[in-house]
Amino acid sequence: MKKLSIISVFLLSMLMSQSVVFAQHNDQHISMEVNESSSLDLAKNSKSAILIERDTGNILYDKNSDEKLPPASMTKIMTMLLIMEAIEKGELTLDEKVKVSEKASSMGGSQIFLEEGEEMTVDDLLKGIAVASGNDASVAMAERIAGSEEAFVEMMNKKVKYLGLTSTKFQNSTGLPAEDHYSTAHDMAVMAKALLKYEAITNYTSIYEDYLRKGTEKEFWLVNTNKLVRFYEGVDGLKTGFTNEAKYCLTATAEKDGMRTIAVVMGAKTPKDRNNEISKLLDYAYAKFDTKPLYEKNQVVTSFEWLKANQQKVDVVTSDSVSILYPKGTDLDKVETKITIYKDITLPLEKGTVVGKLQVTDGEQVMSETDLMISEDVEHANLLQLFKRTFQSFF
Known part of the structure; x- marks a missing residue:
């Protein structure tokens, strides 16, 4: 690959400069720094809490x-994340019908009362998970994606490790009480951040009430367990949780x-405390x-030429939206963005492969870091393409 040049400077109510460098690829995930907020008493009736800005973390x-702590049904944030990933990969479609197993239909706790042998679309099952916290719907989707809930739980814990989290372990897809099933407010916020990359998820988590099997004898009324969807302006998700051990929990966005x-609270004494x-x-x-928004998700930020690829110009896009966060009233100083393309990239590459990172700094500290990926599949160039490029290089 040829070394990339400095990208043009532009203004976003501040001077922003960009540079591109190459570096070895080391897996890096979400990194967050705590602001000075220890003196605030915003969650006195909860065991733990966290508040983050989504784009920067x-x-x-x-x-x-x-x-x-036990996360109860907030566990379903990870379940929904894996569902959304499967949809994006084309392994699932929203109109596909999933057949309900005996195990899924027998789940206790919150449910949408699926029956063994019943078929329901992915769209409706996702709605049942997001709105009504259906344990039966969660298990049905887990079995569809992984073949069994046990195999799905392995996927969940693998994703936990991929996100760089060390304080979460899942034993099921639902959050029903189980030994050695735990998470933290911090980890739930990171999982929520990952889920919100799929903007369509809030089409489900923002629903306050709806129906399943509408117009049939088994019509089922869904009412969102997250009442803030209706009573707090701007809230459009994500997931509540409650068990006797976990008490009242909520990851909201x-x-x-x-x-x-x-915002995440865990171990609140009452639902009123949780919502307040x-x-x-x-x-x-x-x-x-x-x-201050800087880039949209999937926005092209640079490209590079690759002699041995089937297309010489390879576009590199953001894997997520990119913003900077600052206290109100702040005079914004010079902000720089640095694009790093990893050295150890080899062909072929699938669409979505991470090939670098974009860092936003204030000149000293990193304000945010976002994965960069390729926007389409890239294969090896064929012999004719290589011949033409070699020939053209002489002129």
């Missing part, structure tokens, strides 16, 4: 966010004025901070 508030936040503390966290975020 910056922590705005933290209370015991690394304490391992809201978007206002282009700024998306994620999430509301306080969100109020704090939108009263104190602003964001």
Whole structure:
């Protein structure tokens, strides 16, 4: 590959410069730094809590966010993440009908009352998980994706490791009580951040009420277990949780004025405490901070030439939206973006392969870091293409 030149400078209400370098590929995932918020008492009735801005991952508030606790049905954030990944890969379609097994139909706790042998679309099962926290729907989807819930749980824990998380372990796809099944507020926020890359998920988690099997004798009324979807402006997800051991939990997300936040509380004593503390966290975020969008998801940020590829110009795009976060009233100084393309890239490459990273800095500290990926499949060049390129290089 030829070395890339410096990308043009442009203004986003501030001077932003970009440079491109090459580096060895070391797996790096989400990195967050805690802001000075220890003096705030926003979650006094919960065991742990965290508040982050989604694009940057910056922590705005933290209370015991690394304490391992049962996540209850917030477990389904990971279940939904794997469902959305399967849809994106083409392994599932929303209109595909999934046949319900005896195991799935026999799940206790929250359910949408699936019957053994019943067929329901992925679209409706996802709705049943996101809105009604259906344990039966979760197991049905787990079995469809992995063949069994046990195999799906292996996928869940593999994804946990991929995200760089060390304080989460799942034993099921539902969050029903199980020994050695735990997570943290911090880890749940990171999983929520990953899930929200799939913008379509909020089409489900924002539903307050709907119906399954509408117009039939077995019509089922769905009401969202997350009441803030209806009563807090901007909230459009994500997932509640409750067991006697976990108490009341909620991972919530809201978007206002282009700024998306994620707030998590675990171990609240009552549902009122849970909702009040999430509301306080969100109020704090939108009263104190602003964001500046820099890139949209899948936006081309650079390209490079590759002699041995079937297409010489390979576009590199953002894997997620990119923003900077700053306290309201801040005079924005010079902001720099640095694009790093890894050296150890080999052909062939599938669409979505991570080939580098984009860092946003304030000149000293890294403000955000986002994976860069290729926007389409790249194969080896054939002999004719190589011959033409070699011939042209002489002129």
